[in-house]
Amino acid sequence: MRVFVTGATGFVGSAVVADLIAAGHRVTGLARSDAGAASLAAMGAEVHRGSLEDHASLRSGAAASDGVLHLGFNHDFSKFLDNCELDRRAILALGEELRGSDRPLVVTSGVALLAPGRLATEDDESAHRFPRVSESTALSLEGVRAAVVRLPPTTHGEGDHGFVPILINLARQKGVAAYIGDGMNRWPAAHRFDAARVYRLALEQGATAPRYHAIAEEGVPFKTIAEVIGKRLGLPVVSTPAEQAADHFGWFAQFAGVDVPTSSARTRAALGWEPKEKGLIEDLDQPYYFQA
Numbered sequence: 001m002r003v004f005v006t007g008a009t010g011f012v013g014s015a016v017v018a019d020l021i022a023a024g025h026r027v028t029g030l031a032r033s034d035a036g037a038a039s040l041a042a043m044g045a046e047v048h049r050g051s052l053e054d055h056a057s058l059r060s061g062a063a064a065s066d067g068v069l070h071l072g073f074n075h076d077f078s079k080f081l082d083n084c085e086l087d088r089r090a091i092l093a094l095g096e097e098l099r100g101s102d103r104p105l106v107v108t109s110g111v112a113l114l115a116p117g118r119l120a121t122e123d124d125e126s127a128h129r130f131p132r133v134s135e136s137t138a139l140s141l142e143g144v145r146a147a148v149v150r151l152p153p154t155t156h157g158e159g160d161h162g163f164v165p166i167l168i169n170l171a172r173q174k175g176v177a178a179y180i181g182d183g184m185n186r187w188p189a190a191h192r193f194d195a196a197r198v199y200r201l202a203l204e205q206g207a208t209a210p211r212y213h214a215i216a217e218e219g220v221p222f223k224t225i226a227e228v229i230g231k232r233l234g235l236p237v238v239s240t241p242a243e244q245a246a247d248h249f250g251w252f253a254q255f256a257g258v259d260v261p262t263s264s265a266r267t268r269a270a271l272g273w274e275p276k277e278k279g280l281i282e283d284l285d286q287p288y289y290f291q292a
Contacts, residue, residue: 002026003203004061006052006090007071007108008045009036011162012155015196016069017045023200030061030072052086055093062097062105067203070094070107070134075162077251084131091134095141104145104207106199109135111188111213111262112153112255119218120262122211139210147207151214152188152262153255155195156280158288164280166252168229168289177230178240178248178256183223185259190216191277201271212267216275219261228284 003020007013008029020027021044031037032051040047050057052072062068070091074083091107098105109132114120126135138146154163171177195214202212223237230237245253267273283289 001066001203002028002064004028004030004048004065004068005045005071006030006058006061006069007073009039010071011157011159012151012192012195013071014039014043015157015192016071016199017043019193019196019200021045023204025200028061028065030057052090055089058090058093059097062094065103067104067207068094068098068106069199069203070105071199073108073134081131084133088133088137091137092141095138095144095146098145099141099143102145104147104203105138105141106147106149106202106207107134107138109148109150110153111150111215111260112258114150114260114262117259118261120260122209122213122263122266135211145207147202147210147212149195149198149202149212149214150262151195152190153258153260154187154189154280155192155214156189156283157192157277158286160192160289163252163255164225164284164289167225167256168233170249170252171229171233171235174248176236176238177226177233178238179223179226180240180245180253180257181242183221183226183239185222185257186219186261187222187225187258187280188215188218188260188262189220189280190214190275191283194275194277198267198271198273201273205271209266209270212271213262213264214267215262215264216277217279218263220280222256224281225284228281232285232290
């Protein structure tokens with residue numbers, strides 16, 4: 001297949017590109033900079049210059065493809081609402097090009113606020129209180145074979161710049177590795193290489209299900225994550241009362257305290273997917289996560 005990938009130079013996107021190429025697919029990656037273009041070329045992908053704001057470039061990339069994987073997203077949380085709107089418009093542009101063609105469009109969402117306090121499954125619809133609307137936008141497209149890959153709060157591996165590095169930096173700043181209450185709230189997790197295969201398998205099999213969960217571990221206790229951070233940094237590991245969580249974690253408190261165990265049983269059965277990489281705690285307990 002000829003696959004058009006947005007976010008192709010990102011942490012997960014670059015793993016997706018490598019996995020697709022290894023499986024024999026032709027990959028065209030969206031690149032907005034010379035550095036991004038060079039990175040894609042070095043991986044063996046073709047370069048399509050453009051950006052998420054350039055809808056003409058998105059449509060032309062999709063037009064030349066047999067399917068699209070949309071992983072592009074601006075993770076600047078200071079402009080999160082604006083970035084969610086940018087994402088929505090990009091998905092609409094891709095959908096316009098793919099409408100009526102039966103070529104799949106696979107977009108990216110998450111499980112962080114999906115079903116707090118109980119085991120979430122692929123049957124759960126996206127949380128309407130969360131401003132990122134990639135899932136609802138894609139699945140509402142008429143005449144488009146659309147599907148969603150949901151990523152866990154921590155998609156980990158060397159080079160991670162997501163939620164776990166935020167926690168590490170907070171621990172350095174505050175002088176303690178903290179958790180909220182008893183710390184038994186659970187974060188699902190997956191290694192980025194395992195997550196990459198979910199995208200490829202969903203695409204290869206025609207995106208026949210609406211939602212796929214790239215979840216290798218259903219739920220890792222947050223306290224366990226804090227304990228590894230504390231050990232590695234030589235800092236105390238402490239409990240923060242829920243009412244003081246915002247003082248310690250700031251805007252990140254809602255994610256630090258979320259309990260969202262998540263199943264991937266249906267995804268595994270549908271795609272024949274089984275995680276192969278190391279789990280979160282083993283991965284986190286490596287020097288590369290703590291290089292200042």
